[in-house]
Amino acid sequence: MKQGHEVRIHIDQKPYHSPNPTTGAALYALAGVQPGLELFREVQGDREDTGIENGPEIVHLVVDEHFHSGQPKQYVIVVNLKKKTVTMKRLTFDQLVDLAFNPRPTGPNIMFTITYGNGPKANPEGELLPGHSVKIKEGMVFCVTPTDRS
Numbered sequence: 001m002k003q004g005h006e007v008r009i010h011i012d013q014k015p016y017h018s019p020n021p022t023t024g025a026a027l028y029a030l031a032g033v034q035p036g037l038e039l040f041r042e043v044q045g046d047r048e049d050t051g052i053e054n055g056p057e058i059v060h061l062v063v064d065e066h067f068h069s070g071q072p073k074q075y076v077i078v079v080n081l082k083k084k085t086v087t088m089k090r091l092t093f094d095q096l097v098d099l100a101f102n103p104r105p106t107g108p109n110i111m112f113t114i115t116y117g118n119g120p121k122a123n124p125e126g127e128l129l130p131g132h133s134v135k136i137k138e139g140m141v142f143c144v145t146p147t148d149r150s
Contacts, residue, residue, distance in 0.1 A: 011039070011067045020061040024052045027059060027067065038072040041065070051089065078141045092133040100144035109149040116142045 007020045011031035018030055024039070033039050033054070040049040042065075051073065052059060072087040079099045088095070097104060097112050114128040120137040128134050128142075 007061050007063045007065075009061055009063075009065050009067065012069055013066075018061060021058050022061065024055050024057050024059055027052060028054045031067075031069065033069045036072075037069040039067055039069050041067055053089065075136050075138050075140075077136060077139070080142070080144055086136065088136065090133045090135055093128050093130045096128065096142055096144055100142070101146070105146045107148070111147050111149055113145045113147060114142060116140060 005020060006017045009016055009018055011027070011033075014031070016030050018027065027033075028039055031039070039052040039054070041052055042049050049068070052067065072089075074085050074087055076083055076085050078084070079096065084099050086099075091099075093112075093114060096114055112130075115126070116123075116128060116134060117125040118137070118139055118141050119125060120135055123135055126134075
């Protein structure tokens with residue numbers, strides 16, 4: 001990532017200087033955001049503040065921009081016809097299997113198939129493959145099916 005100049009920003013009402021652009025992970029580290037909290041970019045007007053992911057995504061900053069940390073948003077999703085509340089913006093294949101089954105079916109020939117619907121515009125429906133993740137939206141529906149390869 002090519003960095004530009006440093007800008008002053010405010011996180012939880014404290015001033016910081018950060019390279020611009022930066023990453024979400026760098027902003028979390030800069031302010032020492034506690035585990036379990038999420039960083040939000042404050043917006044004007046009657047809109048929800050925008051969440052910043054704690055990851056490698058590039059974040060473009062504006063001088064004297066304000067951010068705050070707080071509890072992550074909760075999403076109610078449906079997994080195998082049961083309502084589940086999650087706080088992650090993305091769920092992995094394994095996380096969805098764990099939400100669907102407690103205890104998780106095991107065995108040398110057990111595989112899982114995950115399909116979903118009612119997702120965000122970027123991924124409204126589809127199949128989630130092992131090792132991948134999917135962006136979550138309120139009311140998203142998942143069907144997690146175990147199969148035996150034998």
